Amino acid sequence: MNHKAFATANAILFALALSCGAAAAQTAAPTEDFKPSSLNQPGQQYPQVNSQGYARFRIEAPKAQNVSVSLGLGGSGGTALTKAADGAWMGTTAGPLDEGFHYYHLSVDGGTFNDPGAQNFYGSIRWESGIEIPAHDQDFYALKDVPHGRVQQILFASPSTKMPRRAFVYTPPGYDQNQKTRYPVLYLQHGWGEDETAWSTQGHANLIMDNLIAEGKAKPFIIVMTYGMTNDVKFGKLFSFDIKPFQTVLVNELIPYVDANFRTLADQPHRAMAGLSMGGMETKTITTANLDTFSRIALLSGGTFSLEDVTPDFKAKVKLVFVSFGSRELKDGKVGFPGGPRMDPKANDEALKKAGINSVFYVSPNTAHEFLSWRRSLHELAPVLFKD
Amino acid sequence: MNHKAFATANAILFALALSCGAAAAQTAAPTEDFKPSSLNQPGQQYPQVNSQGYARFRIEAPKAQNVSVSLGLGGSGGTALTKAADGAWMGTTAGPLDEGFHYYHLSVDGGTFNDPGAQNFYGSIRWESGIEIPAHDQDFYALKDVPHGRVQQILFASPSTKMPRRAFVYTPPGYDQNQKTRYPVLYLQHGWGEDETAWSTQGHANLIMDNLIAEGKAKPFIIVMTYGMTNDVKFGKLFSFDIKPFQTVLVNELIPYVDANFRTLADQPHRAMAGLSMGGMETKTITTANLDTFSRIALLSGGTFSLEDVTPDFKAKVKLVFVSFGSRELKDGKVGFPGGPRMDPKANDEALKKAGINSVFYVSPNTAHEFLSWRRSLHELAPVLFKD
Numbered sequence: 207m208n209h210k211a212f213a214t215a216n217a218i219l220f221a222l223a224l225s226c227g228a229a230a231a232q233t234a235a236p237t238e239d240f241k242p243s244s245l246n247q248p249g250q251q252y253p254q255v256n257s258q259g260y261a262r263f264r265i266e267a268p269k270a271q272n273v274s275v276s277l278g279l280g281g282s283g284g285t286a287l288t289k290a291a292d293g294a295w296m297g298t299t300a301g302p303l304d305e306g307f308h309y310y311h312l313s314v315d316g317g318t319f320n321d322p323g324a325q326n327f328y329g330s331i332r333w334e335s336g337i338e339i340p341a342h343d344q345d346f347y348a349l350k351d352v353p354h355g356r357v358q359q360i361l362f363a364s365p366s367t368k369m370p371r372r373a374f375v376y377t378p379p380g381y382d383q384n385q386k387t388r389y390p391v392l393y394l395q396h397g398w399g400e401d402e403t404a405w406s407t408q409g410h411a412n413l414i415m416d417n418l419i420a421e422g423k424a425k426p427f428i429i430v431m432t433y434g435m436t437n438d439v440k441f442g443k444l445f446s447f448d449i450k451p452f453q454t455v456l457v458n459e460l461i462p463y464v465d466a467n468f469r470t471l472a473d474q475p476h477r478a479m480a481g482l483s484m485g486g487m488e489t490k491t492i493t494t495a496n497l498d499t500f501s502r503i504a505l506l507s508g509g510t511f512s513l514e515d516v517t518p519d520f521k522a523k524v525k526l527v528f529v530s531f532g533s534r535e536l537k538d539g540k541v542g543f544p545g546g547p548r549m550d551p552k553a554n555d556e557a558l559k560k561a562g563i564n565s566v567f568y569v570s571p572n573t574a575h576e577f578l579s580w581r582r583s584l585h586e587l588a589p590v591l592f593k594d
Numbered sequence: 595m596n597h598k599a600f601a602t603a604n605a606i607l608f609a610l611a612l613s614c615g616a617a618a619a620q621t622a623a624p625t626e627d628f629k630p631s632s633l634n635q636p637g638q639q640y641p642q643v644n645s646q647g648y649a650r651f652r653i654e655a656p657k658a659q660n661v662s663v664s665l666g667l668g669g670s671g672g673t674a675l676t677k678a679a680d681g682a683w684m685g686t687t688a689g690p691l692d693e694g695f696h697y698y699h700l701s702v703d704g705g706t707f708n709d710p711g712a713q714n715f716y717g718s719i720r721w722e723s724g725i726e727i728p729a730h731d732q733d734f735y736a737l738k739d740v741p742h743g744r745v746q747q748i749l750f751a752s753p754s755t756k757m758p759r760r761a762f763v764y765t766p767p768g769y770d771q772n773q774k775t776r777y778p779v780l781y782l783q784h785g786w787g788e789d790e791t792a793w794s795t796q797g798h799a800n801l802i803m804d805n806l807i808a809e810g811k812a813k814p815f816i817i818v819m820t821y822g823m824t825n826d827v828k829f830g831k832l833f834s835f836d837i838k839p840f841q842t843v844l845v846n847e848l849i850p851y852v853d854a855n856f857r858t859l860a861d862q863p864h865r866a867m868a869g870l871s872m873g874g875m876e877t878k879t880i881t882t883a884n885l886d887t888f889s890r891i892a893l894l895s896g897g898t899f900s901l902e903d904v905t906p907d908f909k910a911k912v913k914l915v916f917v918s919f920g921s922r923e924l925k926d927g928k929v930g931f932p933g934g935p936r937m938d939p940k941a942n943d944e945a946l947k948k949a950g951i952n953s954v955f956y957v958s959p960n961t962a963h964e965f966l967s968w969r970r971s972l973h974e975l976a977p978v979l980f981k982d
Contacts, residue, residue, distance in 0.1 A: 247719075247721060248720075248825065249719065266704070266706070267702060267703045267704055267705025267707075268703070268704040269660070269703035270658070270659075270702070270703040270705065271657050271658075271659075272657070314702055314703070314707065315655045315656070315658040315702070315703060316654070316655055316656040316657040316658070317653060317654050317656070317658065317710075318654070319655075319700075319707040319708070319710055320707070320710070322707055322720065325721065326714050326721060331635075331636060332635055332636075349758055350758075354748070354749035354750075354758065356746045356747060356748050356763075357747040358747070359746070359794075359800075360742070360744050361737070362742075363739060369737075370738075370739060370742065382855055382856070406747075412747075437636065467770055467771075468770070
């Protein structure tokens with residue numbers, strides 16, 4: 207791994223370290239207007255969320271000795287549950303959580319289990335429970351009565367890994383009607399611990415696009431989501447990650463399959479790559495090594511571009527650089543690993559602009575290294591992605 | 595509910611009562627060649643399965659008082675786990691399980707949780723753990739290096755339920771290349787407690803079709819899978835199920851959407867419906883009430899057709915009747931609710947044939963009311979479905 211990728215990996219680790227998912231603790235009693243989370247399994251009353259963003263849990267395990275909830279990657283949003291009169295374990299977070307989606311799990315007598323009330327989402331190299339704190343701007347990813355695109359599962363041949371591999375492909379509304387239209391393509395990567403299901407479930411990428419297209423705010427494009435092979439590396443050992451196997455799958459196998467099987471604009475000006483967190487690191491590494499393949503690059507909580515990235519080849523071929531973070535990932539406007547180099551993504555953005563690069567920088571307000579940052583980032587990215 | 599549907603519901607209840615998922619108990623020690631189940635979460639070593647079909651579980655919950663495994667709807671495949679030297683709870687089933695897929699869950703100190711080692715599948719109105727006992731004939735639903743169709747998520751407008759609804763659509767290999775080809779359509783329903791994800795995950799409907807088509811054994815057709823709205827009814831109260839809301843969604847909303855958005859052969863001779871268990875009851879009720887819409891009908895562990903179903907209209911319009919069961923659902927060749935009427939599906943099949951109906955009857959060897967019966971049933975159905 208070269209020093210630039212190293213710096214990116216550092217930034218990701220730092221960002222992860224910040225990701226507790228819980229806002230500052232609060233001592234006032236929560237408002238008693240709790241309702242079932244929108245991500246509950248059918249008919250389940252718990253977990254619940256109130257209008258302030260507190261979460262309340264109820265777990266039936268009458269003979270257990272202790273039950274607690276771990277929220278977020280860092281586990282710092284832990285909530286110990288206590289036995290209620292009916293024998294169920296109950297508890298409410300100490301304060302409101304950030305708006306948006308959070309992974310969590312239970313600890314029951316020392317074992318790690320999911321909340322039987324909540325749906326599961328793949329994160330942290332396991333299926334985790336998920337809870338959704340309604341965001342004030344949730345309308346942009348809501349399921350509405352507008353024309354809907356489709357999310358398709360494809361199985362493509364991968365000689366390099368000796369197995370058929372899975373990807374999900376979003377085709378925009380009208381794709382099947384407009385048989386002569388060809389579309390640009392975004393290759394969109396998940397983060398460490400996640401997989402190819404992330405962007406179209408917890409990410410709502412399809413609904414974000416459907417809504418933007420219905421409002422005339424984004425031109426239709428295809429999105430391809432596959433597994434970034436990120437999870438063979440143990441957390442904390444990102445530096446040993448070898449990009450080559452995934453680069454081969456993506457560039458030599460998946461892109462040709464997609465161009466052969468979908469009505470794509472199959473050239474560099476109409477091909478983009480974006481990724482969140484470790485998927486951003488993959489995106490930066492793969493796109494800069496394949497500038498004849500990709501023209502548009504987006505890193506969502508996954509590092510930045512700086513002037514040292516702007517080679518003559520880069521300047522000639524890259525049509526857009528998009529960098530975003532959740533506001534809680536930045537400290538004094540900077541992001542970096544404690545003790546390591548600190549990057550200033552806003553300063554980098556300004557320097558890139560001055561160097562003639564089409565650079566866009568976005569900060570998601572009051573969110574951390576979590577999916578609301580990335581939903582919002584996609585919502586900001588899509589309108590400008592294939593604009594120029 | 596009329597008496598015919600009642601008899602069908604009875605049959606389903608009876609079938610469910612038989613579904614323990616565990617074959618006869620065995621006292622000899624299992625062969626020590628256990629391997630991780632193919633349905634485990636990435637990197638997880640447990641649960642494991644041996645070459646005889648025994649399952650072994652390992653759950654970390656060091657402070658728990660008791661941990662057990664419930665296998666199958668009836669829970670009769672229960673396995674109590676005991677604490678091993680390393681503090682983990684371990685246990686092996688008393689005997690081999692039937693080949694194929696089984697739902698299960700854990701009981702941990704009186705609470706119901708999923709096995710953190712296994713992937714989850716929607717059954718019993720909740721996401722359950724799943725385990726796969728390799729079947730001797732598993733090749734027919736294996737992921738192979740053949741041309742693959744796609745499974746697409748669609749969101750279709752449903753004025754009757756005032757919300758966009760989800761379905762999955764399987765389009766066969768070549769669908770996007772052969773722009774002038776139109777295809778017959780099978781509407782394929784899950785059972786009680788399941789949803790529209792069942793057939794393309796635990797059912798492997800897409801892989802079954804891909805393999806049959808690659809071998810030239812089935813002509814390509816489209817499969818549409820949506821939620822049958824079966825799960826609002828409490829288990830054991832199937833008689834109060836009202837088919838009309840789902841019939842409206844299927845016939846008045848989904849079928850027009852599919853015919854408008856996919857290259858279908860949009861007429862009665864090229865439209866089929868099939869369902870498993872309670873989905874079979876839905877299939878029988880909806881198809882017989884809509885004989886101008888459907889020509890081919892399949893009930894998988896979901897009742898039978900008898901001579902009293904053969905009205906002149908039925909005889910004129912129905913091109914195929916397919917009925918199947920797992921062998922363990924039949925007793926002396928019959929299926930029925932204890933104390934209620936017993937049906938003889940083989941005798942019914944023969945009577946239908948004599949009455950001039952194109953009837954097919956299939957029994958899956960050594961399986962119960964579980965998904966291997968239904969994978970095999972689809973594998974038998976697909977080659978003959980649109981043949982005549």
